Amino acid sequence: MRILQLCPKPPRPARDGGCLAMDALTRGLLADGHSVRLLVASTEKHPNEQESLDPLYVASTNYQAVEIDTALNIVDALSHLITGESYHIGRFHVPDFERELEVILRNEVFDVVLLESLFMTSYEPAIRRLSDARVILRAHNVEHRIWQGLVDESKMGLRKLYISTLTKQLAEYESIRINDFDALIPITDEDAEIFREIGATIPIHVTPFGMDYEDSNDTVNSETVDHVFHFGSMDWQPNIQGVKWLLEEVWPKVRNVNSEAKLILAGRKMPASFVTNAELGIEVIGEVESAQEFLDRRGIMTIPIHSGSGMRVKAVEGMSAGRPAVSTEIGVSGLDLENGEHALIANSPTEFASHIIELLNNPELSNSIAQKGKAHIRNKFSNKNIVSKLVKFIHTL
Incomplete structure (x- = not known):
């Protein structure tokens, strides 16, 4: 298969669990004989570190990074509050990224476009316009559940009110958009069940994080933890x-x-x-x-x-x-x-x-x-x- 993988941050270097999960899937697909093309967002929080990447990795994935600004912008934040649109999603929808995506789709043919996380889903309409590929959402989390936890932990005040509003907008977006894709691949069975509860009717396949083991040794050396x-x-x-x-x-x-x-x-x-x-x-x-x-x-x-x-x-x-x-x-x-x-x-x-x-x-x-x-x-x-x-x-x- 020919696969285009859209990532909200560079998978390498693997700085956190999300990076590891994206990179593991890329490695696994390449090892299974598929063609994988990577288009990643580079942000201030998660910058692209091109000089540290293995040249073979860059070449084998036709790796391309686009700088986008996801920093908090008061004007944009207030605008999204007024319109009711999710600011979490809007921060990742950037014209420069969409233009690069459109160039790729006009010049290459893919069987699958894999959206790594909810934050890449605003590009789905552009993909549909230019490609017949199956569009699959890989949901690393049920995003609004994470933010609801922050709301529950926050003290009463303007901050809690603002986070609560953002969370409600995100939850609404997540439930409305969930069936706009050809399939959903959550990380856990628990998340799959939550997606069904909020209305998902598209095909679902749980795809957890996987690891490559250089050895088959399952033993543990006897030791005293210190x-x-x-x-x-x-x-x-x-x-x-x-x-x-x-x-x-x-x-x-x-x-x-x-x-x-x-x-x-x-x-x-x-x-x-x-x-x-x-x-x-x-x-x-x-x-x-x-x-x-x-x-x-x-x-x-x-x-x-x-x-x-x-x-x-x-x-x-x-x-x-x-x-x-x-x-x-x-x-x-x-x-x-x-x-x-x-x-x-x-x-x-x-x-x-x-x-x-x-x-x-x-x-x-x-x-x-x-x-x-x-x-x-x-x-x-x-x-x-x-x-x-x-x-x-x-x-x-």
Whole structure:
């Protein structure tokens, strides 16, 4: 198949879970023998880093980036409030990007145009005008659910009122547009069910994040964990809220029982409010050079997410690297984990802290959780198998 993949940010370098998910699909489709063309939006928050890209990757995907300005614009924001149109979507609809898209569609023929996230969907009319390709939405999240979580967490005031209005506009857009595509490929079964609840009647195929494994080794080296960590992109509000909860509600309970416990916070765009505190055993290291090297350290992974949808890609990465995990239910949504078998799952601060303490004190349990979690993730999230199933689904459309 000839596939055009539209991305709201550059998949590489893989700075966050969204980048990893887009890149995994590109790699999988190329490995399966398909032609993939990449058109990506480059923003101030997620800039294109052309010089760091592998020339073979650029050539094999005919990679092209277009700079767009998604920064908050007061005039545009007020205009969207008046018209009732979603400002979240409008920020990504830029004439320069649409012109480049039209040039590509006039000069090349595609079987599929893959829209990576809701933020690329405003280009669907232009695609329909110039191409007979099947237009497929890959929904990384149910976007309005993420923003509703922010509304629920916000204090009363103008900010909450504004975010609430934006969220309602986004929810309306999501429900109105959901059937304008030839198919929908959400990340999790839970998201697929939500889309059906808001009115989706088009064909749906769940396509989770997949990983390529250079080896078939599902074993975990016996080791004693020596720290707890959180690893994730910190420009995503659910992560910020989750770490705040971890620091304020959970970690004091852990330290009350184990005064030597150490917590490491890693990830890009770390807020200035999260600081190293040796007295409390907290070390903030921010962005790491190598995710794999960081995950190879002997730590307990925490996933303290309380809002959002989709799949936590960092959870898949960490567990596939053999890290024992303590998570909320939302944090491991879509992973089909069995509590106590593949990970320890809790939503309350007391139970979450208890699980961390249990793994710190019980190396046998920690190794068992790590071993079974790694085997489960590697079996379920093989990129080759995921892409193969997706291709078969597309051929049925």
